[in-house]
Amino acid sequence: MEQFSLDAFSLAGRVAVVTGGNGGLGRAFTLALAAAGADVLVPTVADDGGETRALVEARGASYDELTIDLTAPGAPRQVVERCLATYGRLDVLVNSAGISLIGDVESFGRARWDAMVALNLTAAFELSQECVPTMRAQGGGKIINVASLFSVLGGRGSPAYAATKHGIAGLTKAYADELAADGICVNAIAPGYMATPMTAARRADPAASQVVVDHVPAGRWGEPEDLMGAVVFLASRASDYVHGHVLAVDGGYLVR
Template identity: 45%
Template sequence: MSHASLFDLTGRHALVTGGADGLGAGIARALARAGARVGVIDIAPVPDAVLAKWSAEGQPVFARQADLADRDALHSATHDVLQRFDGRIDILVNNAGHQFRAPGHTHSIEDWDATLALNVTAAFLMSQIIGRTMIERRAGKIINLASIRSFAGSTGALAYGVSKGGVAQLTRSLACDWAPFGVQVNAIAPGFMRTALTDALAGDAAAVERTLERIPARRWGTPDDLAGLAVFLASAASDYVNGAIIPCDGGFLAN
């Protein structure tokens, strides 16, 4: 197998959650450019013009709107995408997530429940539904979006940090369960990324300066910084990589 073909996703079907914008959109576009047909599920609509632009860059991309924190909606949307892909999804990217910023002593239980429902439970349910079909075929790639907060404390965003620790453990546990069936489960752990999720923090000049002092690359990341790593984990190049949680953080965790 040539080096180029190791990363070729031609003929593969991929599903990306939370792919309307931010990191999910960057990953969806990267997979499409690598040759995969891509379905996106997001609570936000993706304009037809945006889908057309992404599709023109690579393979077709379509979107299904759904709130993945709602379990009935999650099951309905997932089965719709499966049907559109003739029952075969080769690559699942569990990216959907959100963050409430509040310290532990004021964090509401409602925000706690909402964070874990989307960031952890939805990722588990998506993995279970799609994973069953992968196990039957004895092949598949699941990529979860963890965080540097899977490894380090999450000051001011308690439930988010706990949820990302859960995503890391979900990744390791499913990897151990499903590796014998030819299914690889891995995670990307982004650092400080310029997305809508971090707008509040990015607007705090003092906080931005503190983070830059900790990042050896001296910049925040962008969705494009995840593209190569996502394609690697989705491709044959990572067939013997399982249970890995790979930082993409400009060196934050190494510093």
């Protein structure tokens, strides 16, 4: 049996695209991949004043940023072309860009539904599709989708969020089934309740926050840093035989 080495987790010489990678959970993914050695391209609509760039470069990695609306026609191809023009290769795609618009069943209109489906699901579908020829030609690659607890739960207050995250889980499995033979690993990370700007209002309400904590065996909200090990694992050679898996990083939420 071949001896295992921690070098299997290294991303030195690899290039990653992380959508929405300069804010929220996306920044945690970006910094983790950079710390493991990957150069990173971040397609984004948000300007963070160069903060993420500085953090990536402090980790010894290269950073490129592309201001783009991923839901616009042709945007996914532009992302791949920019990555290849800048770095000459594309090894890892993390589909982390997403939005969550709230509303009950009766008030949740088509405009909010369409906006969430376009970014949370369709953009991930199209960008993954655009990456496949390059990854196949390189002999493999890693596609990591960002799912959610609401890939398996109901998601009260946002029917579109639950629907798109269920869709992400299905997309992950469908792509994995088709692409595994090409050495392209397609998996997903399902974060639990995380302390991000998206959850700030709930965390600021002591009673609402406690409802979450009471359901989490770990007894706390997750932090973006809790996802870093998972994304490095799924992006690295250490996970080369992992295909179509949705990895919950939720403090045990789903077991209670």
